[in-house]
Amino acid sequence: MAITFEAENIDFPKIKKRETANWIKSVTKSYGKQTGDISYLFCTDEKILEVNRQYLQHDFYTDIITFDYSEGNRISGDIFISLDTVLSNSIQYDTDFEEELYRVIIHGVLHLCGINDKSEAESKQMKEAEERALSLRKEKGN
Incomplete structure (x- = not known):
């Protein structure tokens, strides 16, 4: 069981993979879940639009698309994150890019x-769940 992070046609964001994976595991554990395979793909707006059209028949940009492959208490999935939209949202909502990225993650x-x-x-x-999770990340010093 692994949490992986990849980037496609975009610079990889400045996250600490191991610390982020451990944070994710602690959040899932707090919900009584086990962490299975979770794959993150950081991408552009164009890629997320393509995925949105192809798999969800939605014709709009978004910051995140989550495909859920969970079984029972073991959570697994593919998560696409548009770093372009995360940046736009951080500007629109006047938040730090890194904080917005962790919120979306x-x-x-x-x-x-x-x-x-x-x-x-x-x-x-x-x-509220996002805020609790972000607080947990800060407590761990990530």
């Missing part, structure tokens, strides 16, 4: 843990 894991964000109430729950 854990957002995908929270989906794998069963947290959704379709309704207003679910979005509020997701935001």
Whole structure:
């Protein structure tokens, strides 16, 4: 079981892979889940648009797409993150790029843990879960 990070046609973001993977595992554990194989692909807006069109029949840009392959309590999935959109969001919401990136990284894991964000109430729950996870990351000094 592994957490992997790759970049396609874009510079790899400045994250510490091992520390980030350990943080992800601690978050999944806090939800009573085991971490299976989770693959991150950092990409451009064009790549995420292509994935969105091909697999989800959505014709728009987004910051993250999560494909869930979880079975039982073991979470697994492929997570595509557009660094272009993460940067745009960090500017729009006046947040630090790194903080926004970690928010999106854990957002995908929270989906794998069963947290959704379709309704207003679910979005509020997701935001609270993101904040708890980001606090845990800061406690660990990552």
